[in-house]
Amino acid sequence: MGYLKTSKSEVYYEDSAEQFPEVFDKPVVLFMNGWALSSRYWTPVIEKLTPDFRCVTLDQSGTGRTKLISSLHDYTIPYFADEVSSVIEHLKLNQDKRMHVVGHSMGSMVTTEIQHRYPEATASVTIIACGIFDYNWIQMQILSWFVETSMNFKWIFNLGPFKDGLIEKATTQPIDPKYADIIVEDFLNTNSEAASQVGTLSLDKHALDVYTAQAVAIQSPVLLCVGKDDQTIPPEGMVTLYEKRCQHESLETKLIQYDNIGHLPMLEVTDEFSKALHEHFNKSMESVSELKPTGA
DSSP: OEEEEOSSEEEEEEEHHHHOGGGTTSOEEEEEOOTTOOGGGGHHHHHHHTTTOEEEEEOOTTSTTOEEOOSOOOOOHHHHHHHHHHHHHHHTTTSSSOEEEEEETHHHHHHHHHHHHOTTTEEEEEEESOOOOOOOHHHHHHHHHHHHHHHHTGGGGGSHHHHHHHHHHHOSSOOOHHHHHHHHHHHHHSOHHHHHHHHHHTTSHHHHHHHHHHHHHOOSOEEEEEETTOSSSOTHHHHHHHHHHHHHOOSOEEEEEETTOOSOHHHHSHHHHHHHHHHHHHHHHHHHHHHSOTTO
């Protein structure tokens, strides 16, 4: 774990190779978080993957342990991707086609931007609960209002019924109470300006058009995961993304739809979700090996 200083923040990151040196040369899994979340909720999945993969996480500006050192911020998807790029360059993760990038919810928009920047280093992409939709100005305005209102009145989620409601909105199956507390704590401690900006800027037409174009055009193998009972982002958008990729790309795209699961499959069905990631990464690495010239 450590801090990486950029021009606007000190980015907190964790690299499992620090605790487990034996995974230093293993393929890398880089996780990108959803809106108003730190990286702590990935821990159960990382524990499952660590014997075979080097796992790297970070807290994006405005969340978790990352420290803001400048108020001159535009909390946009490209800005968050800049932070991730800084960590990639610092840890030299882009040296070979061995990087698996995983994004959840809003973090999926960062993930596609990272794949766009590092296509030669990316072995696979996983998108969780972040589909594509036809742009609807009224719906986006309602969502933007919801984001800003949530931040303005987030203190109310300190109260028991509202705290429970926040978790019930995000999940269908019970999750470990430890991680339920982490989800709420992250939400309450998120920088309100950052959360409001990224929550609205990531919903504008340009940002959504860029995400759609990038997600459909990813050249690496893609795994799409979504809970069928997701109440945060309509799960139908993941089916649309899957269908569009199948129309335009010859590379493998797999869609997993979890019955009776909400917005947090990594916490609701950890074992099943982790197994799917493991299989996706291994199959992707086989594809990479097949593409390498003989003797490489």
